[in-house]
Amino acid sequence: MDLFIYGLIMFTVLLVITGITLLVAKFRKNRLKIKQKNWWLIIHMIFVVIYISGILGMFLLALLTKFTTDNNLVYASHIFIKRFDHFLVIPGAFGSFITGIWLAMRTHWGGLTKHYWVLAKWIGNIAAIIYGSTYVRIWIDNALATSGMHPLQNPAYLTDRQLLFIGIAICIVILFFLVIISYLKPWGKRITSQQLGNNQLMTQ
Template sequence: MIIYFSGIFGQLLVTISMTFFSEQSQIYVGILFVSYFDHYLTIPGALASLFTGIWLALRTHWGGLTKYYWILTKWIGNMFAIILGSSITGNVVYNLFPQILSSNLHPLQNPLYFQSRKMLFLGISISFSLLTFLVVISYIKPWGKRKIR
């Protein structure tokens, strides 16, 4: 979870700082760092978090994925964060940013750059908020056991 959280947090910081970049080389390096964070931290951290969470839920005294509400919420929340990250963030990083880099326009003159940066910031902010919520419920373990008939 720390690797996953660090990747999302790094992407958020780079995306925020890209609003202050004016040089083309700075913008390209920011785009490169966002893709590195996604490729080397966020994706492996998300998958490792999902698999270790399932393994811990099944192999420990928690008794599976659906016995407690907080475990079920964490599992669904993690799946939602992965789907959100792959659809919004992945689309921007792997589809829109290469179009911006291959364009002859300066990124600050390209409306696609501003739209991509806004979409990236929104997707990363939602993912960061969701991961923060999941960490909090991992610590406080609210809602108790489910009543199974």
């Protein structure tokens, strides 16, 4: 499938997930109680840990293929990279995405667009998931397909492995950026046009 079409489908899926989560949260107007919020935070962090663990595991396995000459070990590493993607990265990414939206809507953060750091996390998660499900997924499949017979003597495999290594490294950078802004909560509250108009009226 064409990368653009696949990326567009994934973007649509993420928007639908966002819309459904927002709709459910809208009908539950009361904010989460402290105990409820803490439990949702724990669930969110579990998904984040699964997500990051999967990406780091993929990175270490890709790194291992650069320091071994055992063809069987190279092939096995790519098998496990694909398994990590299926059973850790994908569930972790979607789980943290959904629980993050739920927390943004049901706590004092007041939604996805009232604070810059929340908006940045939402957009960053969408970008990471789309990037991982298009380019990185293709590089995983290509590297696995070309790692079967004498991969270290196969120029196609070496190119696919290098692209996969770079792709996973970019994913790690994005995830650590999202973790950092979750902790620091930078940039403050977003000023809406209505608030800007009210401030101008007050200063006149």
